[in-house]
Amino acid sequence: GAVVSQHPSWVICKSGTSVKIECRSLDFQATTMFWYRQFPKQSLMLMATSNEGSKATYEQGVEKDKFLINHASLTLSTLTVTSAHPEDSSFYICSAYKNRDSYNEQFFGPGTRLTVL
Amino acid sequence: KQEVTQIPAALSVPEGENLVLNCSFTDSAIYNLQWFRQDPGKGLTSLLLIQSSQREQTSGRLNASLDKSSGRSTLYIAASQPGDSATYLCAVLDSWGKFQFGAGTQVVVTP
Numbered sequence: 001g002a003v004v005s006q007h008p009s010w011v012i013c014k015s016g017t018s019v020k021i022e023c024r025s026l027d028f029q030a031t032t033m034f035w036y037r038q039f040p041k042q043s044l045m046l047m048a049t050s051n052e053g054s055k056a057t058y059e060q061g062v063e064k065d066k067f068l069i070n071h072a073s074l075t076l077s078t079l080t081v082t083s084a085h086p087e088d089s090s091f092y093i094c095s096a097y098k099n100r101d102s103y104n105e106q107f108f109g110p111g112t113r114l115t116v117l
Numbered sequence: 118k119q120e121v122t123q124i125p126a127a128l129s130v131p132e133g134e135n136l137v138l139n140c141s142f143t144d145s146a147i148y149n150l151q152w153f154r155q156d157p158g159k160g161l162t163s164l165l166l167i168q169s170s171q172r173e174q175t176s177g178r179l180n181a182s183l184d185k186s187s188g189r190s191t192l193y194i195a196a197s198q199p200g201d202s203a204t205y206l207c208a209v210l211d212s213w214g215k216f217q218f219g220a221g222t223q224v225v226v227t228p
Contacts, residue, residue, distance in 0.1 A: 034214070043220045044216070045218075095216075104148075106214070110159065111160040
């Protein structure tokens with residue numbers, strides 16, 4: 001199997017503070033990871049593609065200076081929400097790409113619920 | 118731009134009935150299609166993955182079909198159980214590794 005973990009699973013912070021979320025591939029190496037955001041009763045929206053050793057690629061409308069992504073190793077990507085505001089409250093989910101024999105498959109983390117007061 | 122639509126948005130059935138969940142996508146140039154289950158406040162559980170060259174995949178009571186040319190996939194769940202209550206998400210993967218998710222179908226199976 002392939003396991004992806006996220007830490008923390010939930011976080012509550014005050015408006016204006018920064019929050020870091022970690023995404024780890026536990027039993028495989030992932031050169032590419034993805035970050036998604038899900039608002040209540042909505043589907044997942046891709047925020048950015050995280051590539052090990054290079055800059056992340058952000059989707060249109062996602063502020064790269066607000067959502068800092070670092071993929072410093074083959075098993076860890078971090079998402080930092082800078083100067084968080086209540087509208088950033090959401091469920092953040094990461095996924096990691098695993099290369100199989102004949103195809104690639106993404107495995108998802110359990111998600112991190114961020115609440116900004 | 119790829120758009121993924123899931124119909125119906127919500128579905129309620131009595132226990133024992135078969136479930137049919139539909140997913141359609143606008144761009145047939147997909148790498149694969151995957152069905153997920155999401156329980157309230159939780160992450161995603163992968164149910165079935167269909168490669169673009171495949172027509173269907175089966176796992177236990179679940180069967181998913183894929184018709185790339187018409188841009189459709191259907192998830193069948195046989196003999197539904199209350200434990201099947203969840204939101205089911207369809208997602209298509211492009212060649213860049215990016216998923217486009219549908220809005221989901223919320224399923225309630227009543228005892």
